[in-house]
Amino acid sequence: MYQINITEQMVDAEPQEIITFDNLNAKVDAQVYFKVKADEEDAKNCIYNVNNYQWQIVNLARTTLRNIIGTLTLKSANSERGKINDELHKTLMSETAHWGIEIVRTELKEIDPPKDVQETMNKVVKAENEKISAVDFATATETVADGQKRAEIKKAEGIKQARILQAEGEAEAIRLVNEAANKYFTGNAQVLRKLEAVEHSLQNNAKIVVPANTELVNVIGEMAGVLPLKREAKEEKK
Template sequence: MFRVDIREMLVEAQPQMIITNDNLNARVDAQVYLKVRADEDNVKASVYNVANYKLQIVNLARTTLRNIIGTLTLKSANSERGRINEELRHTLLSETASWGIEILRTELKEIDPPEDVQITMNKVVKAENEKVAAVDFATATETQADGQRRAEIKKAEGTKQARILEAEGQALAIQLVNEAAEKYFIGNAQVLRKLEAVERALVQNAKVVIPADTQLINVIGELAGVAPIPLVPKAAASPPDRK
């Protein structure tokens, strides 16, 4: 009489060295989850159709892994673990169909290259990361420089606009002066030159002596908003008494 465990169980495929398609020795380890089907026929099959199904599963899994990974490069094997697991499970299901067991799932635990290859791969990955970092830094620097350039352009445009406005203001002031000159001094250029001299003297905070020219004083008073002070003639001297 045999006692058969129908619970889910784990079988270790044990690590092995497999030569990949790019001639690298990879250390591969996997595990298989299985159970005996819970009916009388399958329980009998697990006992009478196969001798030690656990050991047979281990040997079959190892052989299947060599066949699958031997067709792949090391890089492909690491990036296609899902496909390898599925192909391994499908092969085990097919080969153990008469054993009364069910292959639940398979898992690759590791696909490791030799130590010297791993060191080289790490250097390559590090170099790639440094390259990406350098590109990102260069891009950031270029973006910063572009921002500074745009700021300088805007500043220059602002300065240019301010100068234009200042020039327009000066032009308008000149126009107003010309209009005032035409209004008040048309035909009297000499009086205009005198007024300009007075203006320059006032700007320079100089002492100015203005002649008692009624027309000039009236003009200055009108421009300055100050009424001219009329001149008071001196009283005539009284003749001496004659006795």
């Protein structure tokens, strides 16, 4: 009598070195999850159709991995783990169909390159990261410089606009002063010229007859065309 475990089980395909398509030795390991089918016919098949199905699954998985990864470069193998798992699962399902077992899933544990290759890859990745960091830093620095430049331009434009407004204000003030001068001081200028003419006449010893009871200021004013000063009425003596 045989006792058969029909629960899900796992076997390790054990690490092995596989030569990739680009002639690099990669250390590969995988796990296979399976279970014996619960019906009587399949239970018999796992006993009579295969000798030690667990050991057979391990060897079949190792051989299949060599066939799959041997067609891939190391870089492709690392980036296409899902594809490798699918192909491994499909092959195991096909090859074990008459063993009375079900391959539940396969898991690729590792694909490690040789130590020297790994160190070189790490250096390449580090160099790429440093390059990206340098580009990002340069971009950030350029952005800050551009912002400062724009701020200085805005500041200069503000100062320029303020000076323009100040100059326009001063020009407007001068214009208003000129208008006021032309409007309010033209007549006074004419009077001043007349007074200057009277002064010039007096300097030439011209004789002026001053009527009685007339103030000299009013006489000169009349000569210059200036309205006479009004005399305050004197109170009559009682």
